[in-house]
Amino acid sequence: MTTALRICPLCEATCGLTLTIDDGRVTGARGDHDDVFSSGFICPKGASFAELDNDPDRLSAPLIRRDGVLTEATWDEAFAAVADGLGAVVRDHGGSSVGVYLGNPNAHTVAGALYPPLIVRGVGTHQVYSASTLDQMPKHVSLGLMFGSPVAFTVPDLDRTDYLVVIGANPLVSNGSLATAADFGGKLRKLRKRGGTLVVIDPARTRTAELADRHLAPRPGTDAALLGAVVNVLFDEDLVTLGALADYVAGLDEVRDVARDFTPEIVAAHCGIEADEIRTLARELAAAPTAVVYGRMGTSTVEFGTLGSWLVDVVNILTGNLDRPGGAMFPLSPVAPAPRGHRPGRGFSTGRWHSRVSGHPEVLSEFPVVALAEEIETPGEGQIKAMITIAGNPVLSAPDGDRLDRALAGVGFMISVDPYLNETTRHADVVLPPPPPSRSPHFDFALNNVAVRNNARYSPPVLALQGRPDEAEILSRIALVLYGIGVDADPALVDEQVIATTLAKETADAASPVAGRDVGELTAMLDDGPGYERRLDMMLRVGAYGDAFGARPDGLTLQRLKAAPHGIDLGPLQPRLPDLLRTPSGLIELAPSQLIADAQRLRDSLGHRSGGFVLIGRRHLRSNNSWMHNLPALAGGTNRCTLRIHPDDAAELGLSDTAVVKGSGGELVVPIEVTEDIRRGVLSLPHGWGHDRDGTGQKLAAGQPGVNVNQLNDGAAVDPLSGTAVLNGIPVVVEPAVSPA
Secondary structure, three states: OEEEEEEOOOOOOOOEEEEEEEOOEEEEEEEOOOOOOOOOOOOHHHHOHHHHHHOOOOOOOOEEEEOOEEEEOOHHHHHHHHHHHHHHHHHHHOHHHEEEEEOHHHHHOHHHHHOHHHHHHHHOOOOEEEHHHHOOHHHHHHHHHHHOOOOOOOEEOOOOOOEEEEEOOOHHHHOOOOOEOOOHHHHHHHHHHOOOEEEEEOOEOOHHHHHOOEEEOOOOOOHHHHHHHHHHHHHHOOOOOOHHHHHHEEOHHHHHHHHOOOOHHHHHHHHOOOHHHHHHHHHHHHHOOOOEEEEOHHHHOOOOHHHHHHHHHHHHHHOOOEOOOOOEEOOOOOOOEOOOOOOOOOOOOOOOOEOOOOOOEOEOOEOOHHHHHHHHHOOOOOOOOEEEEEOOOHHHHOOOHHHHHHHHHOOOEEEEEOOOOOOOHHHOOEEEOOOOHHHOOEOOOOHHHHEOOEEEOOEOOOOOOOOOOOHHHHHHHHHHHHOOOOOOOOOHHHHHHHHHHHHHHHHHOOOOOOOOOOHHHHHHOOOOOOHHHHHHHHHHHOEOOEOOOOOOOOOEOHHHHHOOOOOEEEEOOOOOOOOOOOOOOOOEEOOOHHHHHHHHHHHHHOOOOOOOEEEEOOOOOOOOOOOOOOOHHHOEOOEOOOEEEOHHHHHHHOOOOEEEEEEOOEEEEEEEEEOOOEOOOEEEOOOOOOOOOOOOOOHHHHHOOOOOHHHHOOOOOEEOOOOEEOOOOEEEEEEEOOOOO
């Protein structure tokens, strides 16, 4: 029996694990107390690593559809089928007829971060979809418009703040989201212990709200209006203090003008929060030594998601808490480009192209997931004839999964890269399963961009592959087909081409740390390992902390990172403005025209909320969307698919055990859970359930299927600026499953 270190790939907390290895299998997992980021913290998901790694329902060999039935095949047969099927579609209909869907597990793998962009580029398609338009796309848009970069994430400086407002998030359960923080709950308790204040704004009394000094429970979907009222008070009571940002903020007067219509009295009636409570919140934010507002799914997947995401940072800016310790700060990833000084950029734009059927504007090179079914169903030039899905299950995660289910059943050719036969991948013609996480590398390319403390950690594979390709090779071979090189070519060609192209660009940039140097010389200095390691080594060396290929001897390299198996602490977050601004003006654009225009829609909504029930989602500590419902250690307990409802509402409706919930997309029969921890008129169902379709391979999940909350939603409602589906605050009707006698 031996042990090995590993970063947990199961949620955004990225905790360090110590795995127990016995006879070539992972048999247990505990927290790594020496990990520089997590210091031994672990949650139930991390503790279940061995079950996930050894799940007997994971596919160990590829599947090919023969005579309508998915059957096991060799890897050579599977790659040949990819080349034949995908090649035929591209030859007959062009690359624009291929759709690509990327699920959120791609943020947790090396291959998922590095290779899908190459596949999309190789296809040459605009038909790209991802879980982003079911999650965080409003934040990308607001950041892009304000700072010029859609990945200039602001995160709460949890370790140093005095006053934290959490709106539309439940980090004690989610472990944090777009704010990578191992032991988020522990950080909140330390905040309270050092005399700080925690305010939670959520329609439900969540586990995070139970810890708070104050809990405000607004009506779902009114977060943007509530934040608009906070901005109103800041201006009205002369509480605006830009501090060090004063010379870098444009648009202050425009925001003041917009905020005039959002008085606390008007907004109070709309949100269900007393005007005095709103004023107190604004005053305390302005008066605190340091403060920060952190918003997530509840502010994002709603009708005014981009406005809400924008106003979170507007409040942080107006109180002088952006880019300063204890406020909202910008992480600096070890693979972020080395700082190159303050200079104007190209800015951020959307709508560079539009979807074929409904005319949805492109956002961050993607279309809304709600448009995927119609793009498959609707005949005509550009109709999707083939699909590539990578680590995703949109049949459960997107609105109106029944329609998408039918559409995928009729698509001409489909490839899925996924370890499971799930509700989406069961439609594939070829399923290519990546190896278990113990046999895969780990580096947080995406999540280091939102870490609450700068760090660098790398986990090489713990166990050998045993005669199967890793995920990097799987995706590289798909790319080779698309680039016309052939599936049997050396997959290392993909990585070497990326390295050559990247270093050529870096050496030609006068501001780069390797400007003017020889590409061949730099390439020869890279770590001698798999292609993904060579690319990582390159990114580290030219990155913010890198050795610049020897010019900074103490800088980061992959070799140095491997020599520090518990990670390298790069220190607390540091101010980064104005250098990271990439707007054409070189300033923070506080009042982008798109957002100012959409604020009129928000103004028009005040006082026009219909009665009846509205539905919100719910996260479980033992779950992460649809892909972790097949593990015994995570099943049961509070991880249940129930409809939470206030006891007074249940009594008025005559509900006892089961209810029928009806929405624009259908109806569901679901067991109820009566609780006072939710405001009246609000219902809550967790997402990611509905494992009741035939032809899937996750036996435990199918035995406890739950219901698919997204089937209540027809997908017609989206946040217009980001294309994100409105998943929270949707109107529903609820009634007893059996009429009372």
